[in-house]
Amino acid sequence: MSMLNSDNLTFEYIRRDEEGNVESITKALDGVSLEIKKGDFVAILGHNGSGKSTFAKHINAILMPTEGTLYVDGMDTREEEHLWDIRQRAGMVFQNPDNQIIATVVEEDVGFGPENLGVPTEEIWKRVEESLKAVGMYEYRTHSPNKLSGGQKQRVAIAGIMAMKPQCIVLDEPTAMLDPNGRREVIRTVRELNRREKVTVLLITHYMEEVIHADKVIVMDDGKIVMQGTPREIFSQVEKLKSYRMDVPQVTELSYELKRAGMPLPDGILSVEEFVEACGRLRQSGGFGE
Amino acid sequence: MIRDITIGQYYPADSLLHRLDPRVKISGTLLYIISLFLVKNLWGYLAAALVLAAVIRISKVPFGYIIKGLKAVIILLLFTVCFNLFLTSGTPVFEWKFIRITKEGLYLAFSMAVRLTLLILGSSLMTFTTTPNELTDGMESLLSPLKKIHVPVHEVAMMMSIALRFIPILLEETDKIMKAQQARGADFETGGIIKRAKAMIPILVPLFISAFRRAGDLAMAMEARCYHGGAGRTKMKPLHYHRRDGLAWVAMAAFVALIIASRKF
Incomplete structure (x- = not known):
């Protein structure tokens, strides 16, 4: 079964001048076709402006494709009636940990997603406990998020997504603002969730060290997929990677x-x-x- | 300077008052404020002050800590006292050049001071014993009848709780911006009030830009977590009335009766 299936996905940023005439069109995504299987750990690598974040926002139906289609668990993201289903099934963790935590207490933040889904109160408590334990933040449940380290905040954000029982987690550069310790913490958590809870993971990053354990690596450049394969296949092509301004x-x-x-x-x-x-x-x- | 304000802060403790339903505490505070204005004579003020002292005892919040909250409003308090003292007409008790103090003025100044003090102490006691989240939940629930006339009660409560979450973050950011500018030679410490106020403008601009960026990010993160307004939402910590809340209502009714009775003396 495929979790994500994109076919010729294209997205254009259109810039208009004051009269509404089109000034310039930037193709952020250019004919992206890929398939991600359920339970896989897939990493997307790319330089700044390669379109990897734009792709991530399509999965959560925050952005709609200009052309082509994207199916999340068999649902077309352009169809309005699937919007909340899609967002529940494909949770998203963003870059800045401060800007995605809503509540002033850790456990309340984790409960925010289930509250929105209309889950009964007792079930919310159960889910909050489970997901906080899954990311190893249960002891901090009554703390204020402001007092946590970056890595801990990011784990709380992941727990907040897990509490919605998604099938897939999309992490959009979750470690970009963290120190090396926090980065390791977050990546370890994500790998464990993938292994134990069988959640599909799509990790978007530009840190090479984070992708070596992935099942599949996708390299993007200029809105296109330029390389695809296992980490070993990708990293044996050092020359090619360097031509896309990537380090190994x-x-x-x-x-x-x-x-x-x-x-x-x-x-x-x-x-x-x-x-x-x-x-x-x-x-x-x-x-x-x- | 912003950190010194103790009004609106939560004082964690385990007391009967802390465990009361926030709706009871909010209505209780309102009732207390209203009854303060019903007071007509000294007996009433004495009753109100004694009751407040007793409630403070129950709350286990240290008395000195609550008094500190008065510091922020001491200027306002002095102003009201002076105005009432010098500008009330009536039978003079003291006259010297243009200063004239009347009997009515003395009484009015005294009662305004007591009223304001009790009012501030009473309402700060509510915030000391109620977490910000309980407070917003309580307000949302108390104001929910207004939904019928299309007042966005849930949205306002959500805005309040988000604002509370971001206050420390924005304070930290202000600090960072100030330090960054001081490192490049900006001067916030010398000069008169106007010069200092002008020096604040270059801080506000980046602060606002970053606040807007944060707001955009947060909105996206909330949508990604299926937030779509108050409809169809369940609560992780729903409010329930307990026996102690009923007892609190009885006590409050008795207090109001006492205040009204004191008017007869």
């Missing part, structure tokens, strides 16, 4: 350079452990050529 994880870059300098290392090394292992094998086989 440090260890991947190191092994790429070493290979270019003549060391017979495999392509697409993603972690330090892998690198150490590959070097060890090389040494045993005398590949260092002493």
Whole structure:
């Protein structure tokens, strides 16, 4: 079953002058076609202005396609009557943790989504407890969000989405404003939700380290999908990635350079452990050529 | 300076007053204020003051903490006293050059001061014992009859609670902007009032821009979480009347009766 299915999705930002004449048209999305299966962890990478956030906003029906279609769990996002269904099924976490927390107490914020859906009071409490436990923020339920760290706030925001029982979570650069610790915290939480609760995750980011555990990586540039595949497939094409102004994880870059300098290392090394292992094998086989 | 205002702050404690339904506390405060204006003589004020003192005891909020709330309005208090003292006509008790104090003026100044003090203490006691969320919930529920004449009660309550959430964030941001400008040589500390007020303008502009951006983001996040107004919404913490709320109503009725009775003396 596919969770998301987009066909030739195009979105244009139209800028008009004072008389309403079209001044310029910017294609933020240009013929994006992709399919995301239920339960997958998919990462979208892209430089600023590559259209990745615009795509995310389509999934939640905040933006409507200019051309093409997008189906969320089989529902067309352009059909008004599905609007709330779509938003319940595909929850969205935004970049700035401060600007998406509504209540002055953590548990009340997590309850905001279910309240809007008209869930009965007892069920709300159950859901709030479950989702706060799922993100490891249960001990903070009576705290004020202002006193939490960025990573904790972002986990509260994720809990707020989980309490709506979505099938898919879209995270639009959730770690862009966090410190390295907060980033790790959030990514670990998201991976666990994907594994344990089988939620489909669509992670939009420009940090390479965050995508190495994804099932699938999509690279966007200038509103188009330019690369698609497993993290290993993507990161073995260092040259191509660089042409889209993207960096690769440090260890991947190191092994790429070493290979270019003549060391017979495999392509697409993603972690330090892998690198150490590959070097060890090389040494045993005398590949260092002493 | 903005942080010093204690009116409207919540004082966490576990007391009967804290546990009362917010609707009871809001109506109670209103009743108290109205009855203050029904008072005609000294006995009435004494009764009102004693009752308030007793309620403060029950609330477990330290007395000194509540008195601090008066600091913010001390100027207003002095003004009212002076105006009433010097500008009321009647039988003079003291005369010196153009200053003239009358018997009626003395009484009026005294009663206004007591009235205002009790009024401020009484209403700040309500905010000390009620969380902002309970307060907005209570207001929403009390004002809900106005929905029939198309007053957007739910929306106003939502706006209030969002405003409360963003006050500390915007204060922090103001601080950041001021520091950033001071680092580049802006001067907020010297000069007269007008010069200082002018120095604030470059702070307000970026503050407003950022507040609008936050508002846009928040609206999007709320929509993404299926917010579509008050219709069809359930409550995580619905308000329920308990036995203690009924008892509070009885006590309040007795108080009003006492005040009305005191007019006869």
